Amino acid sequence: MCGVVLKSIVRNNILDKLSALSPYEKKRQSVLIQNRLNKILKNESGPWAAYLNLSDEPEIQWDQVSSRIDWLFPRLNNENNENNENLEFRKSAVNFSRSALGFSEPQDGIPVDIKNIRGFLIPGLAFDKHGYRLGRGKGYYDRALAGYSGFKFGVCFETSLCDELPHEEHDIRCDQIVTANQIYTVNKSEGVRKWN
Numbered sequence: 001m002c003g004v005v006l007k008s009i010v011r012n013n014i015l016d017k018l019s020a021l022s023p024y025e026k027k028r029q030s031v032l033i034q035n036r037l038n039k040i041l042k043n044e045s046g047p048w049a050a051y052l053n054l055s056d057e058p059e060i061q062w063d064q065v066s067s068r069i070d071w072l073f074p075r076l077n078n079e080n081n082e083n084n085e086n087l088e089f090r091k092s093a094v095n096f097s098r099s100a101l102g103f104s105e106p107q108d109g110i111p112v113d114i115k116n117i118r119g120f121l122i123p124g125l126a127f128d129k130h131g132y133r134l135g136r137g138k139g140y141y142d143r144a145l146a147g148y149s150g151f152k153f154g155v156c157f158e159t160s161l162c163d164e165l166p167h168e169e170h171d172i173r174c175d176q177i178v179t180a181n182q183i184y185t186v187n188k189s190e191g192v193r194k195w196n
Contacts, residue, residue, distance in 0.1 A: 006166035007134060007137065007165075007166050008137070010126065010134060010162075010165060010166060011125055011126075011134060011136075011137065014125045014126045014134065014159075014160055014162075015056065015125065017159045017160075018056040018125070018157065018159065018160065019056070021157065021159065026058070026059070026157070027059070028180070029058060029157050029158060029179075029180035030058040030059045030060065030180075032180035032181070033058045033060065033155060033178055033179065033180050034058075034060050034061060034064060034065060036178050036180075036183055037060065037065045037121070037153075037155070037178060038064070038065050038066065040153070040176075040178070040183070041065055041066050041069065042066060044066060044068065044069055044118065044119070045066075045068040045069060045070075046069065046070060046118045047069075047070045047072055047091060047112050047116060047117050047118060048069045048070070048071060048072065048117065048118055048119050048120070048121065049071075049072045049073070049074065049089045049117050049119070049120045049121065050062045050071050050072065050073060050121045051073065051074060051103070051121065051122070051123045051155075052073060052096065052103055052104040052105075053103075053123065054102055054103055054123070056125070056157075057123040057155075057156075057157075058123070058155055058156065058157060060121075060155070070091050070092075071091070072089040072090060072091045072112055072117060073089065073090060073093055073096075073104075073105065073106050073109075074087045074088070074089055074103075074105060074140075074144075075087070075088050075089070075090055075099070075105040075106050076099050076100060076101065076105060076140075085140070086140065086143055086144060087140045087141065087143075087144040088111050089111070089112055089114065089117060090106045090108075090109035090110060090111050090112065091109055091110050091112055092108075092109045092110055093106030093107070093108055093109030094108055094109070095107040095108045101136070101138070114144060114145070114148055115148075117150060118150055118151065119150050119151030119152065119153065120145065120148075120150070120151065120152050120153065121153050121155055122141055122152060122153065122154055122155065122174060123155055123156070124154055124155070124156055124160065125156075125160060126156065126160045126161070126162050126165055127154040127156055127160065127161060127162070127165070127174060127177045127184075128161075128162045128163060128164050128165040128167075129161075129162075129163055129164070129184065129186070130164065130165075130167075130173065130186060131152075131154070131173035131174045131175065131177070131186035132165045132167040132171055132173055132174075133154055133165075133171065133172065133173075133174060134162075134165050139170070141172060142170050142171055142172050145172045146170070146172070148172075151175055151176075152172065152173070152174040152175050153174060153175065153176050153177070153178055154174035154176070154177040154178065155177075155178050156177065156178075156179060157179065157180070158179045158180050158181055160179075161177065161179055161184070173186065174186065
């Protein structure tokens with residue numbers, strides 16, 4: 001319970017910092033992040049999961065990051081459990097509408113099994129130097145990526161990068177965090193962390 005309270009306090013603090021960013025600064029940082037993602041992913045292909053941003057997340061033009069990648073986007077799905085929505089990821093979507101959580105989600109397209117997705121570009125309110133992510137408190141990505149062993153890239157504004165975040169055992173960790181100024185690589189097995 002203590003972790004949940006701490007997360008709530010940190011979440012509110014980060015949301016205050018993000019709301020202080022001007023539209024110009026969000027756009028400037030988004031372009032720099034997009035350029036970094038292009039360098040990281042330029043030789044990749046196949047299915048990769050991305051996101052369509054909320055107002056406090058970097059806005060990325062995924063087709064400009066890579067035209068070789070089949071971009072997938074998340075959709076809330078409660079078909080298997082009416083009381084507990086999960087994320088599914090769909091390719092070849094054309095029609096999008098606003099989800100209950102406020103993000104644009106595909107209304108068509110083809111669901112892709114998570115084990116067939118090469119990597120994930122994951123938005124977050126904050127990330128820390130150990131690869132932990134602070135989301136919006138619903139645990140969608142934590143549930144979706146439990147046991148997933150592919151690449152996980154956190155994507156955030158510079159102000160969202162923290163030395164350490166409160167986390168719980170079930171919280172997923174990202175392999176790299178991409179911001180406007182840097183790419184942060186987390187070596188989970190040896191505890192080595194470095195900024196690029």
